[in-house]
Amino acid sequence: MQIKVEKTALVLIDLQNGILSRNCAPYTAEEIIxxxxxxxxxxxxKGGFVVLVRVSTLDGKDMLHPSTDVPATQSIELPEGWDQIVPELAEIPGTYTLTKRQWGAFHGTDLxxxxxxxxxxxxxxxxxxxGIxxxxTAREAFQLGYNQFFAEDVMGAADKEMHDYVRTNIFPRIGRVRSSDDIISYL
Incomplete structure (x- = not known):
């Protein structure tokens, strides 16, 4: 299998200080980074396009607020720098940083x-x-007609069950699930 780097983008979601400081499973934040x-x-x-996506807000009013059974935490104090891409990735030149205001990276952005x-x-x-x-982002990309590879070992969730459910039941229906080593070997 081969991935044509000139027709492929690496899109990494929310690898930022305030997200990776939480529990990650089945891989640790250090492994994911x-x-x-x-x-x-x-x-x-190889000259490929890399997009580092972060979630941020000016004052919370620019984010979605629908009625749900599990409401979002209201008026949380966000520590300084919570929305910054982790330094290990932010320092790499030639990447494009994109800010989103909701779960997916396509809606309301220029991705x-x-x-x-x-x-x-x-x-x-x-x-x-x-799972968020x-x-x-994967579902949005699928709806827009993009081919997808999922770097399964460059992902984490609040618990292993959520990660495994999406990896096993959703991603294989809309793309190809591979390890990061396999993806690098395809380039």
Whole structure:
């Protein structure tokens, strides 16, 4: 199997200070960051497009607030720097940082435009949380017609069960689930 780097983007979701400071399973934040860094390096060395997606808010009013059974935490204090990409990835030159205001990276952002203008038709996806930001972005990408590879070992969730459910039941229906080492070998 081969991935054409000129037609593929690496999109990493919410690998930022305030997200990775929480519990990650089945992989630790350190494991996810290490593998993400290897993917970013492999892509950038070959001239590939890398998108580091972060979630942020100015005052909370720019985020979604629908009525749900499990309401979002109201008026939480966000520590300084919570929305910054982790330093291990932020320091790598040649990446594009995108800010989103909801779970998915496509809605309300210029991600689709950035990809299409570069002739990209395939996405390698990773990040946290497997069952929230990564899953929503994957479903949006599927609806937009992108081919997808899921770097399963560059993802984490609040618990192993959520990660495993999405990895086993959702991702194989909308793309290909592979390890980061396999994806690097396909480049």
């Amino acid at each position: 290490g593998r993400a860094k290897a993917l970013v390096k492999a892509f950038t060395e 689709d435009v950035q990809l299409r203008r570069r002739g990209i038709d395939t996405i390698v996806l990773g990040g946290v949380s497997t 930001g990564v899953d929503m």
